[in-house]
Amino acid sequence: MTSHKRTLGLTTAVAALAAPLVASAPAQATGTPPRTGFEQTHGARWTSQPEEQRLLAAVDKASARVSVERIGTTKQGRPLQLVRVGARNAATTVLLICSQHGNEPSGREACLTQIRDWAYAKDKATRRFLARTTLLVVPTANPDGRAADTRGNSDGVDINRDHIALRTAEGRAMAAVIRDHEPDVIYDLHEYGATPEYYDKDLFDLWPRNLNTDPRVHDEAETLSQDYVRPAAHAAGHSTGTYGIWTDPVTGEPVKQTAGDGQERILRNMSGIKHALGLLIESRVDPGTPAEEADEPLNNRRRRDSQLAALKGLFRFSGERAGHIDAVTDAARLAGFRDTGPVYVGGADNDPAEPAETIQDPPCGYRLTKGQYAEYKDELALHGITVRPTGDGAYVPLRQSQRALAALFLDARAPYHVTEGTPDTNC
Known part of the structure; x- marks a missing residue:
């Protein structure tokens, strides 16, 4: 909010x-x-x-x-x-x-x-x-x-x-x-x-x-x-x-x-x-x-x-x-805009994440093809994930309130990811 x-x-x-x-x-x-x-x-x-x-x-x-x-x-x-x-x-x-x-x-x-x-x-x-x-x-x-x-x-x-x-x-x-x-x-x-x-x-x-x-x-x-x-x-x-x-x-x-x-x-x-x-x-x-x-x-x-x-x-x-x-x-809600810290794809508060369950240095965001964006734009919108449409698809920055959710939705390492975005490391 x-x-x-x-x-x-x-x-x-x-x-x-x-x-x-x-x-x-x-x-x-x-x-x-x-x-x-x-x-x-x-x-x-x-x-x-x-x-x-x-x-x-x-x-x-x-x-x-x-x-x-x-x-x-x-x-x-x-x-x-x-x-x-x-x-x-x-x-x-x-x-x-x-x-x-x-x-x-x-x-x-x-x-x-x-x-x-x-x-x-x-x-x-x-x-x-x-x-x-x-x-x-x-x-x-x-x-x-x-x-x-x-x-x-x-x-x-x-x-x-x-x-x-x-x-x-x-x-x-x-x-x-x-x-x-x-x-x-x-x-x-x-x-x-x-x-x-x-x-x-x-x-x-x-x-x-x-x-x-x-x-x-x-x-x-x-x-x-x-x-x-x-x-x-x-x-x-x-x-x-x-x-x-x-x-x-x-x-x-x-x-x-x-x-x-x-x-x-x-x-x-x-x-x-x-x-x-x-x-x-x-x-x-x-x-x-x-x-x-x-x-x-x-x-x-x-x-x-x-x-x-x-x-x-x-x-x-x-x-x-x-x-x-x-x-x-x-x-x-404001913390995600700092875009710092790891994102966890496993573990729990009583089960520390293994190294393989930790995205220690998350990318700047994820790029989606036109096909991916067309297929999943409604779900991204329902989650309130910030998305920037581009000429060849869309870009999902991690500097946003729903920072962790964006990664869990798009990163191949997340066990329940919905689609696999292309990590963007050119910050």
């Missing part, structure tokens, strides 16, 4: 705080709040797509706080939607991505419940928070997969492995939202299957591990996890841990890592590369108690409620640390 845009956002936020509270915060909805299908059945089933559409239409109509827009369409014709709640152009923007995997519905239920609650909230603390913060929600990031109860979309593609190539309508829609709104925090809601004793907490979370994440962004995302999200979950009676790490049931020490690496095609890591505080959150699908084993709706409610509890930590973090969050993400 440009410094001018940030200044406007900060000015808006300051003005909102100086004005009377009723004037600064859009009016809450009136009337009877709509309920999700999940709530109507007390957790016996998940909210259907028609029920979701009715709820979103109702809160959009009833509340000046809420607006709903279509950001894409799935292959099967279902809408991809973005819900905006709270202030416009606030200094801090938080994006929730709900249920990228269609068979992981509890995050979606938490998002729908949260949207409705924001629309109707009357308490002073929530109104003040909404006056200072832009909240964006993609309530169902994989509508076709949710309808079919499948992990992938209607083509069987795992959307959460498409955040660099952008071959899916779902991945493209999310990339456009991130490019256009430059969220400071990207919070990605999922579920997981437990391995009893070693890997069976109510909630796991994880920050960006990709080594191209600005260290300040990385550390602030870890603070979000350790000091806010996990304590909020604990306060509600839920156990927590680090995603992808098995622990010894007796000592609590790490045993092995089974997931949660630094690959850039996953949203958690792409968030960090794009200078946002990314956090993955995973609730346990499996029953954790005999009571949950005997009562499926009870287990379903625990899955949803644990997500809602963690969200309270996210919102407290966003309210208490707004100024610091903005300073960190602003600095990270």
Whole structure:
């Protein structure tokens, strides 16, 4: 985000705080709040797509706080939607991505419940928070997969492995939202299957591990996890841990890592590369108690409620640390213009990159042929990568905000590169 845009956002936020509270915060909805299908059945089933559409239409109509827009369409014709709640152009923007995997519905239920609650909230603390913060929600990031109860979309593609190539309508829609709104925090809601004793907490979370994440962004995302999200979950009676790490049931020490690496095609890591505080959150699908084993709706409610509890930590973090969050993400967005330092094509924050995984002296940029540019210009644009068209194709400089992403997209050494640009070392 440009410094001018940030200044406007900060000015808006300051003005909102100086004005009377009723004037600064859009009016809450009136009337009877709509309920999700999940709530109507007390957790016996998940909210259907028609029920979701009715709820979103109702809160959009009833509340000046809420607006709903279509950001894409799935292959099967279902809408991809973005819900905006709270202030416009606030200094801090938080994006929730709900249920990228269609068979992981509890995050979606938490998002729908949260949207409705924001629309109707009357308490002073929530109104003040909404006056200072832009909240964006993609309530169902994989509508076709949710309808079919499948992990992938209607083509069987795992959307959460498409955040660099952008071959899916779902991945493209999310990339456009991130490019256009430059969220400071990207919070990605999922579920997981437990391995009893070693890997069976109510909630796991994880920050960006990709080594191209600005260290300040990385550390602030870890603070979000350790000091806010996990304590909020604990306060509600839920156990927590680090995603992808098995622990010894007796000592609590790490045993092995089974997931949660630094690959850039996953949203958690792409968030960090794009200078946002990314956090993955995973609730346990499996029953954790005999009571949950005997009562499926009870287990379903625990899955949803644990997500809602963690969200309270996210919102407290966003309210208490707004100024610091903005300073960190602003600095990270500007760092690429210095065009210094290595680019990493492997490794993670807990797995140092090997020499072969480090581009120690990156080129000045990459040149694309006419054919390459014609084929990939849309994806480059969706990522917000700066490109200069030339007579024989295009030039992608590395002196830009998306410096690392440009290299990961175009360098042959990057494991998920989309096309192979010609390195330009004539700086």
